[in-house]
Amino acid sequence: MKTDTPRSDRLATLEDSSGLNAAVNGSGSLNGCQLSRSRLPRFFSKSVSKSGYRLFASTLIALLLVPAAYAGYGDALNMPVGVTSVSREVYGLHMLIFKVCVVIGVAVFGVMIYSMVMHRKSKGAKPATFHESTTVEIIWTVTPFIILLFMAWPAAKVLIKMEDFSGSEMTVKITAYQWRWHYDYIDEGVEYYSQLDAEHNVARQKGAGIELERFDNYIKEVDNPLVLPVGKKIRFLHTAADVIHAWWVPALAVKKDSIPGFINENWALIEEPGTYRGKCAELCGRDHGFMPIVVKAVPQEEYDAFIQGKLSEGQTADFDTTRQWGKSELMARGEEVYGRNCIGCHQAEGQGIAGMFPAIAGSDVATGDIVRHLQTVMNGVEGTPMQSYSDVLSDIDLASVITFQRNALGNEMGDVLQPYYVDRIRKGLDLGSAVAATEPDVPDFGIGNQTDSNFLGGAAATGATQ
Amino acid sequence: MSGYGAHADHDEHDHHGPAPGLKRWLYTTNHKDIGTLYLWFSLSMFFIGGAMALIIRAELFSPGIQIVDPMFFNSMTTMHAIVMIFGLVMPAFVGLANWMIPMMIGAPDMALPRLNNWSFWIMPFAFTILLSTLFMDSGGPAGGWTLYPPLTLQMGDSFAFVIFAIHFMGISSVMGSINIVATIFNMRAPGMTLMKMPLFVWTWLITAFLLIATIPVFAGAVTMLLTDRYFGTSFFSAAGGGDPVMFQHIFWFFGHPEVYILILPAFGIISSIIPTFARKPLFGYDSMVYATASIAFLSFIVWAHHMFTTGMPLAAELFFMFSTMMISVPTGVKVFNWVATMWKGSMTFETPMLFAIGFVIMFTIGGLSGLMLAITPADIQYHDTYFVVAHFHYVLVPGAVYSLLAATYYWIPKWTGNMYDEKLGKIHFWTSTVFVNVLFFPMHFVGLAGMPRRIPDYSLQFADWNAIASIGAFGFGFSQLIFLWVVIKCIRGGKKATDEVWEGSVGLEWTVPSPAPYHTFEEAPPVAVINKNHF
Structure with missing residues (x-):
């Protein structure tokens, strides 16, 4: 299922600059978009030109960010600006509220620290006795409220835009x-x-x-x-x-x-x-x-x-479910499918994790009846984390992974499952009767020295007993 | 000066002293004994939940999976949360309430002493059941403490044990809360009017109402999970006509007031400590009470801000954004009042004060990131990232947990009659404070840069910050052993504490001897004493 779309140079550059490389070569991008480190100089030059709290606030941020940026943390510091108008507006909101918070924090902590330095007993401070002031209390109730209104307006605007689905193409x-x-x-x-x-x-x-x-x-x-x-x-x-x-x-x-x-x-x-x-x-x-x-x-x-x-x-040979597949083909593909889907729980050697995930190596299912094996994978096992794979895996993938599980991971069943059979099971056709009903058309499933008679015999027997 | 409070002058009766041996603790109906039990229980949970956190941070020390299976990792994050919320913070506050509320309002004991015994003794059983699931075949709960279906329904049969344990904890909390409400309304000494109560009593009164209102909702939600799992109902399954998001609404209708349950008593503690060490009355007592009540009211109408990505209608998103932003107003009032209390005081910086100041600063940092999270469009980026983890750990660890540490240092001389080791206390404060910031501050960065929460492995770009956070975690975790040492040392001896303990202490609890006798205020304190000893 490889789809190698030709990529533009620009795309390649973007890819190269993301992830670890960014941390090493310092290009500072995350998820393919330019980020904090490259923004830092701009941020400083802008804020240095202004006086007062912005200088103070940005110094504080700088104290935090500069060593971090030097240490190579530039790509893991801030929200990406992103590449849509919405993402840029969200970033803008984020930075706005962040700065508001920094200003509030600096003001409150500044007063606290001043007080802690100046109003300590060791300096001979005598305690005042005031314990209320209606004016002050009204001011610090109303002021935050006004700041909130000033924040709520742009936030609501962006939110309304995010929820506007009209004109989707x-x-x-x-x-x-x-x-x-x-x-x-x-x-x-x-x-x-x-x-x-x-x-x-x-x-x-x-x-x-x-x-x-x-x-x-x-x-x-x-x-x-x-x-x-x-x-x-x-x-x-x-x-x-x-x-x-x-x-x-x-x-x-x-x-x-x-x-x-x-x-x-x-x-x-x-x-x-x-x-x-x-x-x-x-x-x-x-x-x-x-x-x-x-x-x-x-x-x-x-x-x-x-x-x-x-x-x-879908029309290439790789996707042909009607043709007869070779064992080595199925095994190679099966290993890949196993690596993507099964390895997380059943582990690389099929040994599972004791008490949590059963082993495939030497298991009853993988060394037992092949149809039951297929059905276990297709339907999952209720009440366990083993999910149903019938929608997730194609007929070819299912046939491959079953074949792989039976002939690798320490199992040596020697049998092979053809994609063709998976299709039959999917259609609710009993494998045994299906084989019988279409006997004349059944292609020779045996490939090389594999024991096709075992497989067909086993399958037919299952059909008979069910 | 404290003869009226202690029982020392009266004849000794057998039933007045504690029973000998283990029976004392098993059968006790004494508010101080039960308070002690609660506090020891929560301290043990602090270390158990902390050990889980260290497993999490050890796995996250570097990218790749080195130590635990992802499933076990998930059950560690889940259990860490349940243990810390229901095992540490809530019982610790109940323990403090048990110890302090009767002494603060001039009552001889809690209103319902036998209920009190029962509400404590349920807890060890609940947590034994909960923790035992870790040793069951199907493993502990691994779907997050929020228990969202359908994921949580994928659990093995240990699920039923978890639900059972949660019901037990809920029953314990509700009974404890009823007791506290009954005590505050019925047991106040004559002259102790509502507006003379210490803020710790006020915040607990409001917290108790929050608990009584929301725990049954939570109990209902988990019961619906149980019937979905075992009895074929479909409350939360779309296939049966239910709705998985409905669980989230019900859960957070409990869950958001719950986060205030975890912080309102802390506000009360801080409001006691700062005036003591600033030697100046609390600024704006009335507005503190009203702010607490406003926060409690608002906590019921903001729950869906935990759910901005679930696909709510625009109108709902706007409403919950505005209501959430509103909470910062009363919370701001509280912070400003604390700062104004410090202003022009005559401060000293003993350990309780250090933790209280640490609380105000770092809780405010957590509060400000909470304000950022309220902005819905930005929250859609922040949601379920480490930014959220940083936010709620700032309000819960250097917030709620610091208030508990501050409270312990503040009142332990009254409990044991001995002063704790001030030098060790200060070392404990400074190591904790350095490491807690090393631990949680970098989480803001990785969260903003795109690291989701509840993941056992991460991309290489987050490696450095995570390593730093893990170092902070181990530093913070091991610093708490200093605390354990201080507490044990203080129980075993030390400089004798005076009745007032602190130079600037105000409140009835400081008018009884140190250590507080087994029975206090069998006779109500005189009105004159009450009038002299309130904020």
């Missing part, structure tokens, strides 16, 4: 699963899953012992990014298949809960091509931390080419 339906995203371009008829990149998935396992520094975007990379056109008002519809998730891309200032059984919406109009990364923001179980989002914003032509590519890819 396209719609993407995003369905959250534990722990992947499903993107459905409703108008185009293109849909696919997106989840943590397989290499990252291996590296993030406990005790993986892999140098994380070699990943530019550790646990922020996915297999299939969401490709979107720039300059279009895109409406996102959010829902979930299992538990509540939240789709969040900071650079677009969009975060919305995905709620099973309900549809939420928000929108973005991306102005700059680039790669924007996000994360699931709502605790959704064991692998909540490993549900990254990658949005690739590309010019319209590239987007059109991407959609065309997706539409035609």
Whole structure:
């Protein structure tokens, strides 16, 4: 399912400058957008020119930020400005309220510190006896109220804009699963899953012992990014298949809960091509931390080419469920599917985690009847974290991963599951009778020296006993 | 000077002294004994919940997963919250209420002593059940302390134990609150009018009403979870016509007043300590009372600000944004009043005062980030990130927990009759304060830069700040051992405390001997004493 959309140079630059590299080479960007460090000099030059509290406030911020920036923390200090008009307005609101808070804080703490220095007994201070002043109390009730009104107005304006869905030009339906995203371009008829990149998935396992520094975007990379056109008002519809998730891309200032059984919406109009990364923001179980989002914003032509590519890819041999697949093909693909989907719980060697996740190595399911094995993966196991994979994995992926589990991880069943059979199970056809009914047309499933007779025999027997 | 308060002059009767041995603690109906039990219980929970926090911070010390499985990590974040909220802060405040409220209002004991015994002794059982889930096959609760369905319904059968434990804690809190309300309304000494009560009594009165109003709502919500899980109902399942977001509304209708339950008594404590060490009456007593009441009222109409990303109608989002911003007005009044109390006082900086000042400054930092969070469009970026974690830890750790530490240093001479070790107390304050900021301040940065909360692993860009925060966590955690040492040392001996203990102390509790006798105010204090000893 590789979709290598040609990228512009600009995009590549943006990608290179994000993540760890930024911390090292100091280009200071987060999620593909320019950030705090590059903004620092501007902030200072602006504030130095003004006097009074702003100088004081910015000195305070500087005291905090400058050492941090020098130490290479520049890309993890502040909210990204983002690449939509809404995200910029949100950033503006954030900085405005932040400055208001800094001013209030400095004023209150300033008075406190002055008082602590001047009005101490050791300096011979004699306590005053006043304990109320209606005037003062009215002033410090009304003043904050006025500041709040002054804050509420712009905040309400931005909020109203965020909730205005009129004039949307396209719609993407995003369905959250534990722990992947499903993107459905409703108008185009293109849909696919997106989840943590397989290499990252291996590296993030406990005790993986892999140098994380070699990943530019550790646990922020996915297999299939969401490709979107720039300059279009895109409406996102959010829902979930299992538990509540939240789709969040900071650079677009969009975060919305995905709620099973309900549809939420928000929108973005991306102005700059680039790669924007996000994360699931709502605790959704064991692998909540490993549900990254990658949005690739590309010019319209590239987007059109991407959609065309997706539409035609179903016709290539890689996606042919009717043909007979070789064992090595299935094993190779199965390993990949396993790495993406199963490894988190069942672990790299299929050993599971005692007391939490059962082993696959030598398990009853993986060394038992192949149809039961398939059904376990397709339907999940109720009352356990083992979810249903029938919607998540294609026929080919299911056939591959079953074949892999039975012939690797210490298991040596020798049998093979063809995608063709998965399709039959999906259609509710009993495998045994299906085999019998279509006997003349059944292709030879045996490949090389594998024991196709075992498989067919076993399957037929299951059919007979059911 | 304190003969009327103590019982020393009267004949000794057997039933007046504490029973010997373990029975004393098991059967006790004495408010001081029960207060002590509550305080020890919460201190033990402080260390248990703290150990969980250290597991979390150890795993987050560097990117990658090194120490625990993500599932166990999730149950650590969940349990840390439940233990700290329901096991540390709430029982500690109830313990302080038990010890101090009768002495502050000139009452001989709580109004309902047997209920009092029961409301404490439920707690150890509730927490034994809760903590035992960690050793069950299905593991402890791992869906967050907010228990959002459908995630929380994915738990194994330890779920039922968690719900049962929560019900127990709720019953304990409600009974404790009824007792406090009954005591304050019925047991005040003649002449102790409502507006003469110390603010700690006032804030607890209001807190008790919040608890009575909201705990049953929470109990209802978790019961609905239980029936969804085991009895086939669909309150929170869309497939059966229910709504997962409805749980969040019900939960936060409890949950937001709950966060004020965790902070209002702290306001009362700070309002007692600052005047003592500034040697100057509390500024704006009346407005403090009204501000507390306003905060309590507002706490019921802001709950959905925890839910700005759930897809509410625009009108609701606007309403909850404005109502949330409003809370900063009465909270601001409180902070300004404390500062005005310090202003032109004659301050000394003993440990309680240090913790109180630490409270005012760092609680205000947490309050200001709370104001930022109220701005809905910005909250959509902040929501569920470490910025939120930083915010609520600033109000709860150097906020609520500091108030508890301040209260302990402030009143422990009255409890034990001995002065604590001032030098160790100061060391405790300074190490705690340095490390608590090293721990929580960087969380603002990583949160803004995009680090979600409740994750066991993170991108490399957050590595440095997380390492720093973890160092702070261990520093802060181990600093609390100093506190434990100070408390034990103070119980075992030390410089004898005077009855007044502090030069500037005001209030009836300072008119009884130190240590406070087993029974105080069997005869009400004279009105003249009350009039001389209120703010």
